[in-house]
Structure formats: structure tokens, C-alpha cells
Amino acid sequence: MKYYGVIEYIGTGYHGFQKQEGLPTVQQCLEQAIKKVTGEEVMVEASGRTDAGVHALGQVVSFALANEKQAYALMRSLNFFLPKDIQFLKLQKIDDAFHARFSAKRKTYMYVFYVSKTARPFLENRALQIPKEINIQAMQQACACLVGTKDWGAFVAQNSGKTDFVRTIYEAHIENLAENMYAFVVTGNGFLYNMVRILMGTLLQVGKGKLTVQDLENVIKQKKRTLAGETVPPYGLYLKNVVYESLDEKA
């Protein structure tokens, strides 16, 4: 029986989602909890890996169990054995053909930042501090040129190992979360390695007046990593949710 689950996790204590020998990872915690509850050794699939320090508010995972369990009771037991910084928000039975990664249609990430001369305790490891005033309106305008099917060669880590950089961004904007606190929210059919963090770094160049919206369009066209902004740190990044065609609602 196949299950799909929505999980929330604080990435700070983990070396990313994917299992790595001798390092704490989200996948390892999930598989250990499933082993404890069901006795079964399973491979947990996720909608995608998240890097060390990156958070998730709605990561989707799937796994198969030989012995069927009632989904809600299973979720309660898994949450009991999971660390408090990784918890299932939802767990349901699903069609055997479902695969958290291959069935994903679109994903939304958000990158949270705040403008303040002083670091805020509650945002430590949760958001990027920007010490000087920035032009949020210019960043908002720049978001408009991100929408579409484009070659994102300028916005990928140089060690990504990929050669096809074409992805579609459906929606991108800056959201005002609270006083002096914002999120760059972006939805696409897929993202290259470090893509959201490099997009954010480049938008911050726009906010600081170092790049114009026209410059950003040129950076996209020229596809050179060196023209784009820096890769901002992982701790401001959140995988917000993943949408599947086969599921009626947002998973």
C-alpha cells in the first residue's frame, strides 16, 4: 500500500533531506520512524531534495508499506517517534502509481528576508537579515520578468551536473509578511540546483540599486552565472508546497 504525506521541518539541524552516511538527514529520520512503527524498511521518496539548512512547510513524501495501516493512526505514531522539528501534517493512502518526485507538477518556494540594522532572535536561522533599506518596489517589478519558460543558465550552481536549464516559472512576487519582513515567493514546474537562492541574490542586487530590471533581463538572456547575484544562505529558504495533478487539492 502506497502512502503520501505532507511534512513540515526545520532544516537547521539536518544535512538536507537526502540520506548521507553518518550525517543526520530528514530522510533518515523518516525511515527510522517508519521502521520503529511498522517494522518495515522502506525508501522514502520526496518531491525533491532540500539542501542543508533549508526548511519545508509542505514537503511531500511517499513510501510503500507491505502491511496496510490506517493512515491517521500511522501518522500519529510516526509523529510520536519523529523529532519535534520534523512532523507529518497529513498522511493518506494513495494510488500505487504515485511518486512524490515524478508526479509533482509544480512547486512553490519562498525565501524570507527582513530589513533591520539588528539581528532578530526569532528570525535566527529562519530568515536573511538585510541591514540597509532596500527598494522592495523595484524587486517586485523585477519579479515580473521571471515569469515564463526560459533557460535559467545564469541561475544554477556551476557544479549542478545538469545541461538542460529550461524551466517554467508560473508566478513570482514579493510578499509583505510583517513589518519590515518579506518573502520572495516563486512557483515553477521545477527548479535547478540553487536556483531560488541565486534568483533571490539577484533580486537583492535590484533592491540595492546595483542592477536595474533591464539588467536582470540581460542576465537571463546571457545565461552566465557570473552576471547573476550571489547564492544567498540556505536558512531563509522554505519549500512551501507541492502540487500534483492526481490530487484535487494542494498537497
Add this chain to the structure above:
Amino acid sequence: MKYYGVIEYIGTGYHGFQKQEGLPTVQQCLEQAIKKVTGEEVMVEASGRTDAGVHALGQVVSFALANEKQAYALMRSLNFFLPKDIQFLKLQKIDDAFHARFSAKRKTYMYVFYVSKTARPFLENRALQIPKEINIQAMQQACACLVGTKDWGAFVAQNSGKTDFVRTIYEAHIENLAENMYAFVVTGNGFLYNMVRILMGTLLQVGKGKLTVQDLENVIKQKKRTLAGETVPPYGLYLKNVVYESLDEKA
């Protein structure tokens, strides 16, 4: 020279604000940082104590230094030596007569809670989980009877040692912070020991349909602690800000 500062702290790691022999407290951290930076041993006054586990977004403190320092440089140095979960947001010179506690005119607290069957990692030690649907509208209505100058004898910890329970609440309401996440926000000229946490516990009784708004009015009138709701845990409580007559803006 007297200084007043606004600090933010995560209360989770501390046994409250006030110094206690052998236990980590916010006051101790502040005084140690001031010692390291200035060499002076000072007593830091706060607008009020917060209990173990209670947070502050805008606690106000004051202290006097024998040797005058430039306020912004002093703040930067103090923040460097302070733990990351206690930081100054603001530090300014102020009139010698200023005292963070005695000069305070009104304080705003908020108590954060969320409605969810599952615990949310990002809200661990930050907000109270309410596992079942509650009637937020009824709670909102109940907030209206809290406004005024009243004897709050029903809403004080029985070991408070106080006998005068009259305090004025200027404003009280339920704020919708995010999806299924709310805060009870209350402003008054002063609060009794555990008062906000007992008010919150009683409002939750209203939300659960166990007390009506009329019942709440009777609880206030009868001044019996046993008629009010339970004292909710400290970790949902935040000292939001403190207002002083002598300061133009909210400190």
C-alpha cells in the same frame, strides 16, 4: 548616564527575566554583556519580569553607566557578546529619572495559539496547539468584556502575594496571524501574576463552548480563581511592547 533599550528574546532557554542564583536568566545575560563591554557592574531594570519560557518582542530595560558611551556603538558591542536569542533592537540615552518599570504606562502582551490536529515544528515552544476547532468569533466577542478598570481577582495566580487586583485593560482582541493561527492581544496599565495566561485559558473555554460571554462576565464579577480557566503554558506568551509617557514613540 542612563540608557534605555528595547530587547527581543526567545524565553525558551531561560528561567525568566529576573536573576536567580545558579540559573540562566535574561537579566544575568544582559548584566554580563554590559560588564564585558564596559567593565561596569550594573543592575538592569526591566519593564517587568517575564516568567520562564515567556518571550519578548519588545521588552524595555534601563541601566546607568558611570562612563558615558555612544549608544549605537554600545548596542553593537552588547549584541556581539549577548547570546543570539537575546538581542537589543534599540538603545538610547535617556533622562536619569527614567526607570523601565516605574515609568511604564501601558504594556501589550500577545498569546499565540494555532488550531491543528498535528503539532507544527516551527511553532514548537512558540505557540499553543489547539487540536480541535474552536469558535474564534465567540472569543472575539468575549474580549469586549475584558476592556475597562476592573478587579481581576479571578485571574491571578493564588500565590501572587498581592491584594490589590484592580487593573485597567485598554484594548483586547483576537488577531488572525496566519491560516489557523491566532493571537490574543491585550493592552493594559499593568497585569497581575499569570493574568494574561489565565485570561487566555478562560477565553479558550469560551472558544470551546464551555463558557458563554455572560458566564465570563460573572467570573469577573465573582472574583474567584476557581471559576476562571486554566493557566495556559508560558511558551505562547510574548511581551509585545511597552509604552512610556516620556517617550514620543512606542519603545
